[in-house]
Amino acid sequence: MIQIHNLAKQYGQRSVLKGVNANFRPGTTTLLSGNNGSGKTTLLKLIAGLAKPTSGLIEIDEHQGEPARISYVAHQTFLYPSLTAFENLAFWSKCYDLPDDGNQIYDILEEFNLLPFADTCTRSFSRGMSQRLNLARAFMLNPSILLLDEPFTGLDSPSQELLRQKLLDVREKGTCSILITHDIFHDASLADAVLRIEGGSLSDVSTETLQGSHPNLIDQFNPKSSTPCGGSV
Amino acid sequence: MWRICLAIIQKDCTILLLRGSSVLHAILLGLLLIFTFSFSLSPGDTLSCQTSATIFWISSLFCLILLFNQLFAVEETNGQRFALSMLPSPPFLLWLAKTATGLGLLLISQLVFLPACIVFLGHAPSPNTFLITLANITITDLGICSLGSLLGALAQGQASKESLLSILLFPLLTPLLLAGISIHSQCMEGLQENISQWFTLATAFDCIFLASTSYFFSFIYSDDE
Amino acid sequence: MYLPFLAIGLIGIISAQCLIFLYAPIESTLGISQKIFYIHLPLAWWGLLAFFLLFATSILYLWKRDLRFHFISLAAGELGELLAVLTVATGSIWGKIAWGVWWTWDPRLTTALVLCFIYGGWLILRTMEWPLVKRATILSVTGIIAFLDVPLVFISARIWRSIHPAVFTSNGIGMTHEMILTVLFSIASFGLFFIGLLLLRIKTLEKELFIESIINRI
Numbered sequence: 179m180i181q182i183h184n185l186a187k188q189y190g191q192r193s194v195l196k197g198v199n200a201n202f203r204p205g206t207t208t209l210l211s212g213n214n215g216s217g218k219t220t221l222l223k224l225i226a227g228l229a230k231p232t233s234g235l236i237e238i239d240e241h242q243g244e245p246a247r248i249s250y251v252a253h254q255t256f257l258y259p260s261l262t263a264f265e266n267l268a269f270w271s272k273c274y275d276l277p278d279d280g281n282q283i284y285d286i287l288e289e290f291n292l293l294p295f296a297d298t299c300t301r302s303f304s305r306g307m308s309q310r311l312n313l314a315r316a317f318m319l320n321p322s323i324l325l326l327d328e329p330f331t332g333l334d335s336p337s338q339e340l341l342r343q344k345l346l347d348v349r350e351k352g353t354c355s356i357l358i359t360h361d362i363f364h365d366a367s368l369a370d371a372v373l374r375i376e377g378g379s380l381s382d383v384s385t386e387t388l389q390g391s392h393p394n395l396i397d398q399f400n401p402k403s404s405t406p407c408g409g410s411v
Numbered sequence: 412m413w414r415i416c417l418a419i420i421q422k423d424c425t426i427l428l429l430r431g432s433s434v435l436h437a438i439l440l441g442l443l444l445i446f447t448f449s450f451s452l453s454p455g456d457t458l459s460c461q462t463s464a465t466i467f468w469i470s471s472l473f474c475l476i477l478l479f480n481q482l483f484a485v486e487e488t489n490g491q492r493f494a495l496s497m498l499p500s501p502p503f504l505l506w507l508a509k510t511a512t513g514l515g516l517l518l519i520s521q522l523v524f525l526p527a528c529i530v531f532l533g534h535a536p537s538p539n540t541f542l543i544t545l546a547n548i549t550i551t552d553l554g555i556c557s558l559g560s561l562l563g564a565l566a567q568g569q570a571s572k573e574s575l576l577s578i579l580l581f582p583l584l585t586p587l588l589l590a591g592i593s594i595h596s597q598c599m600e601g602l603q604e605n606i607s608q609w610f611t612l613a614t615a616f617d618c619i620f621l622a623s624t625s626y627f628f629s630f631i632y633s634d635d636e
Numbered sequence: 637m638y639l640p641f642l643a644i645g646l647i648g649i650i651s652a653q654c655l656i657f658l659y660a661p662i663e664s665t666l667g668i669s670q671k672i673f674y675i676h677l678p679l680a681w682w683g684l685l686a687f688f689l690l691f692a693t694s695i696l697y698l699w700k701r702d703l704r705f706h707f708i709s710l711a712a713g714e715l716g717e718l719l720a721v722l723t724v725a726t727g728s729i730w731g732k733i734a735w736g737v738w739w740t741w742d743p744r745l746t747t748a749l750v751l752c753f754i755y756g757g758w759l760i761l762r763t764m765e766w767p768l769v770k771r772a773t774i775l776s777v778t779g780i781i782a783f784l785d786v787p788l789v790f791i792s793a794r795i796w797r798s799i800h801p802a803v804f805t806s807n808g809i810g811m812t813h814e815m816i817l818t819v820l821f822s823i824a825s826f827g828l829f830f831i832g833l834l835l836l837r838i839k840t841l842e843k844e845l846f847i848e849s850i851i852n853r854i
Contacts, residue, residue, distance in 0.1 A: 189767060190767055190768050190769070190848075191848065191849040226493075226497055227496070227497060228493055228496055228497065230633075245499065247499075248497060250493070250494070250497060252490060252493060253490075254489045254490030254493070255489045255490075256489055256490055256491050256493065256494040257489050257491075258422065258426060258485065258488070258489075258491065259488055259489070260425075260426045260430035260431060260485075261422070261425065261426065261430070265422075265425070269418055269421075269422045270494070272414060272415070272417075272418035273414075273415050273418050273419075273495075273498050274498070274499070275414060275415075299430070308489075558781075561777075561781070565774060565777075565778070569764055569765075575760070575761075575764075578756075578757040578760060579757040579758075579761070579778070581753070582750050582753035582754040582757060583754060583781065583782065583785050585750050585785075585789055585792065586785065586788035586789050586791070586792035587788075589792045589793075589795075589796055590792065593795075593796075605795055608795050609795065612788065612791060612792055612795065615788065616788055619784055619788070620781075620784070623780070623781060623784055624781070627777045627780070627781065630698065630773050630774075630776075630777050631773075631774060631777055633773075
């Protein structure tokens with residue numbers, strides 16, 4: 179469970195987030211939307227621990243008796259261009275102390291259709307291939323919290339479908355996923371809740387926008403009995 | 412935890428030694444410096460031992476600057492430093508890994524510089540001071556790598572990172588360089604009484620800066636704005 | 637706040653010149669050239685104190701995360717660098733007359749010169765494109781690291797070699813009462829002027845931040 183209390187973030191004199199409150203439960207997927215520069219990425223960075231809040235608190239509960247493992251898919255791919263796809267995954271696997279038999283890495287490469295490129299330096303990868311490897315890295319770590327910043331960017335249709343399936347799979351396993359998207363109607367089928375950041379505050383638009391403006395999405399969008407995310411309105 | 416440190420060292424060595432020419436660039440720069448200083452000699456002349464020792468350490472320093480720039484530049488290409496910041500380990504381990512890799516690569520470079528100095532500048536440490544020379548190089552390298560690691564991390568992302576690193580590093584290293592040059596020079600021309608004072612100073616420098624740079628690394632390398 | 641310090645300090649420095657040239661006796665060995673000592677010593681002492689202030693406020697900034705400490709360290713760093721450069725310049729002039737060379741290897745003079753280089757690099761860091769808080773953190777860390785180096789620089793220069801005249805030795809101060817009074821007066825006057833400049837610079841730095849915040853809001 180991620181609990182955010184009265185979170186505020188300023189960059190110099192510019193206030194990006196103001197008094198954000200939210201809860202994110204395990205086994206849920208939340209879409210995060212908002213205009214450019216509204217603070218979506220900042221919120222993800224704060225949850226990932228890459229930035230410190232100006233005020234407020236983020237509490238992240240332990241997962242199955244261990245500290246929560248956070249995977250973050252950012253705009254940047256975190257890949258070393260001089261290393262092969264296999265070496266890149268092997269490095270992060272060692273860093274997170276994952277079982278070291280190599281098969282797991284080949285399995286995940288195969289899952290993301292990258293096995294033929296396992297021994298190719300990622301320098302020669304296209305944008306889409308790099309993004310696939312980036313996603314492979316994120317899912318390989320078996321995260322309890324998965325933060326995805328516009329993960330569909332650069333992916334072809336089969337890869338987008340694969341990512342959707344993977345997101346549904348990890349939700350079943352209890353992973354808490356937060357996904358930034360500009361296309362909330364298209365991605366709504368994945369989500370338990372949709373939050374919007376506007377003017378530094380978070381609001382729950384699950385019911386208002388999706389049901390009000392696009393009634394045809396109600397069938398796809400099926401929120402769980404209790405809303406997992408409570409945005410400060 | 413130490414597995415993370417070893418993984419970073421292994422990754423950096425693979426990138427710098429096997430997949431790129433960064434180490435070669437650094438070694439070549441050092442060699443060129445030594446070779447260029449040999450122009451100052453007329454036929455039959457030799458430089459003083461102190462000058463020879465100074466040239467050795469200047470070459471090592473310039474080499475170090477290129478090495479540490481490259482060691483931290485590899486974490487910048489695709490934002491890898493963010494992913495490293497998220498590892499379940501203290502930032503101290505990243506500092507340790509970078510310092511250890513830098514130290515190893517610098518020692519490899521000095522294996523080339525040392526014979527080059529003998530060939531081009533005409534002075535060699537006497538055989539009975541081999542252990543003292545080794546101890547001097549290790550202690551001095553440890554100090555300059557600890558500071559190089561902190562300041563290398565600091566200079567990343569700046570347009571003029573090489574010159575920035577040189578401007579910051581050179582004056583801070585003055586005491587250690589004086590110790591390194593003095594001991595190295597004595598190893599070539601004969602030991603003097605004050606050698607123990609220099610070793611004490613160099614060890615004190617290492618203790619102070621290993622402790623402070625490992626502590627302050629997390630302040631410098633955090634992404635918080 | 638800063639004006640009284642600047643005014644009294646300036647009057648003090650002018651008065652100190654009268655004491656230096658009219659009241660203090662001419663030193664028997666070094667002659668008239670020794671008069672530069674009354675300016676050289678306050679510059680060196682207040683310069684070192686400025687660097688210590690930078691060190692102390694850097695620690696306080698990292699501890700409390702209060703930008704006021706950062707502004708004090710910035711102001712102290714700038715003034716310290718200025719005073720260190722003047723120390724080296726006056727020391728070099730004195731050296732030329734006393735020892736016949738512009739520059740010689742002396743622990744105190746070398747330490748002052750190395751400090752000029754170290755804090756010159758520190759000042760260059762100020763111009764780098766970092767967000768305010770990150771820049772404050774980086775400058776604080778380097779401010780602490782730089783000051784930790786000061787004793788080591790001094791000791792290393794002393795082991796290397798030294799010819800500096802020992803003003804304060806274990807046998808006594810080596811000066812007449814008039815000389816002591818003049819140098820103390822000079823130190824106090826420079827000190828008041830230094831505090832005035834420090835306060836003025838802190839105020840301008842705070843104003844700069846205020847103006848920046850208004851521009852950002854627009």
